[in-house]
Amino acid sequence: MKEKKYKAVCFGEVLWDIFPGEQRRIGGAPFNVAYHLFKMGLDVDVISSVGDDELGHELMQKINNWQIPTDHIQITGEHPTSTVIASVDENNDAHYDIVENVAWDFIEKTTENQKVLATADALVFGTLATRNEKSKNTLFQLLEISSYNVFDINLREPYYDIRIINELLHKTQVAKFNKAELRMVLDFLNKEYTDEKDSIRYLQDKFGIREIIVSKGSKGALYAYEDSFYLYPTIPVEVKDTVGSGDSFLAGFLSKRLQKETSAHEIMAQAVSLGAFITSQEGACPEYTLNNFIQFKESHPLSALSF
Template identity: 70%
Template sequence: MEHIKTQAVCFGEVLWDIFPGEQKRIGGAPFNVAYHLSKMGLEVNMISSVGDDKPGHALLEKMKGWNIPTEHVQITTRYPTSTVIATVDENNDAHYEIVEDVAWDFIDATAKNKEILTTADAFVFGTLAARNEKSRNTLFQLLDIGSYNVFDINLREPYYEVGMIKDLLYKTHLAKFNKAEMRMMLDFLGKEYTTEEDGVKYLQDRFDLQEIIISKGSKGALYAHEDHLYRYPTIPVKIKDTVGSGDSFLAGFLSKKLDKQSFVHETMVQAVSLGAFITSQEGACPEYSQEDFSRFKNEHPVLALP
């Protein structure tokens, strides 16, 4: 019997990151997740919007070259394709100047988008694409259809509002925070931070979340499923840059999580391995093969932390 690929749908920003002294690179957190899910062999679709302009058509051609379907990426004549001015500091961390009123701020809720959600195994979204009322309303309509909503919480000032994040969390099945974002969220809710365990349990209870991931950079990662906590270390690598490392981590996690035959250990090993592998490369979406990644993974075995 032919194997049916697992399907994921990612929603939100697709854009060109403009780095100093370099050519532009395709980016956007949900697109980065889609790219790595595709690299892991999953069938993935991207719901977004680009302008009817040269950057937009170039972006679509790039996606086609990577075998990522473009039929759910809308093309608008009213708004331009998104470009972001990116800078990298002395710690290799990226910072972004994100222009507003771009195509992905105005994603329409279409019958075609809603239909694809009825068969998707996961629906991945973030905070940034909800900054504008149009795309935000579309997102909430799609969340009502999704059977496994995955919220990648990227808090980029000033493009988020606490009430909106809370509303999104109530519609979420799996939430991913980094350590700083988890502490910010607890602060927003008036909850004093004491321990990771306490913070995670509070968020699970507050928003009826079965699953939470906390990515902690060099300190590893934590995965909470119901009352169980799993901790895994970071693989030490020579860092090229950290652009998209969290997105690749999430894609690695989902690539195994959506395989119903995988266990938590396999899922977390895949997550930390792909995150480390991409951190050792240049850019959020470097060219690589499954063989390249498998070689890296075999050379860097991972054991759970006590």
Template identity: 75%
Template sequence: MKDKKNKVVCFGEVLWDIFPGEQKRVGGAPFNVAYHLSRMGVDVNMISSVGNDQLGRDLLQKIKSWNIPTDYIQINVGYPTSTVIASVDENNDAHYDIVENVAWDFIDITPENHEILNTTDAFVFGTLAARSEKTKNTLFELLEVGAYNVFDINLREPYYETSMIKDLLHKTHLAKFNKAELRMMLDFLGKEYTSEEDGIKFLQENFDLHEIIISKGSKGALYADKHDFYRYPTIPVTIKDTVGSGDSFLAGFLSKRLEKGSSVHETMIQAVSLGAFITSQEGACPEYSFEDFNRFKNQYQLSALD
């Protein structure tokens, strides 16, 4: 494992995914990002909440076993630890029944939250955490502190409103979409989809977005800053499941993006490679080391697409 350098805080849901016929798995999109950032050697913390129950204790113990700090995961005595009933369809795509009124719907703002964000390189959040008034208010307060706010759109019906997403985008420096979410966002805004480039430019201009990344599954990925577009192919792998693949893609991207001196090419190779590596394994947070990932990545020589 390389030395930990950069610091990232992920905000929102930590939970147990309950898959049919299996034991429960730790999940939640922002936690998945935190898990993979930790595996990439990034110093990561999670702001969330679990219940004062056995599921919560089990969850904290599991997270600690991965050497991820739990200092900023609150314990809520009034609401239970989150569980999600998950299923995987014939296309290996995951679907989720997300129980409401759980601990992470009620994340408190604390002086410690402010303090850690003052020394953090990136603040990662998604849409789902803003489904409740309490956690949404906490999130918006923390966005005023974050120096580099990273919005993983991650739409989960029916837990989002267009006005809320627009408000979040106005506080965002880097936004990540998958290809379906890009089209949905443009539709919400009354913008006809003509091309990725046109859609991305529209979002950049309307929300002053410095950076946008699009994960496109088998079609690869795209990164856009204020000046250029960069397209990269995917790595062909045998898909075990797609649970958490977008989260690992984002973690791979950030792990290089935050490294001083890293190029766009190195950053996108890291993102595409980690996304493919996790898709070839089972679950959102499989056990692996940085060395395991590097061996996988070094098998491939990816070049940018024209």
């Protein structure tokens, strides 16, 4: 019997990150997740939009060269392809100036992207794609079709609204936060922070979310599934940059989570390993093969921490 090939759809920004003194790199959190899911052997589709301009044509050509499907990336003559001015500080952390009123701010709902959601195993999305009413409305319509909604909170000032985050969390099956985002969302909700377990249980109860992930930087990553908590350490590597490390972590998580019989250990080992592997390389979407990653993972075995 042929093994099922799982499929994820990633909704939102596809863009060019422009770094000082470097060539531009393809980016956008949803696309980064799609790239790594594809590398892990999953079927992926990206629902986004680029401009009918030189940057858009170049972006589409590069994605096609990677053999990642572009069927649901819309091309518009009304808005330009997105560019982001990126900088990296002394701690190798990236900061972004995200230009507004670009193509992915105006993603259209189509019969085709509704159909692809009906057969997908997961829909991945973030907060940034809701900054414009057009893409926000499209996303909310697609969330009603998908049965497994994965919300990568990914707060980028000033492009978020707690009312929208609140609505999105009510439609979410898996929510991923970093440490700062967890605290921020609790503050928005007027919930006092005491500890991570209390915070997660509060969010699970308030929004009916069974699964919550918290990436904790050098202190590892925490996965809560209903009443069970799994804490895993980071893998020590020489950090080239942290751009897209959270996106690769999420892709690693989903690449195992969508396999229904996979254990929490296998899920988190894949997530932490892929995040570390990408952090040890330059860029959010470096060239690599699945075998490259497997070799890295096998040479860096992981055990859970007590929590």
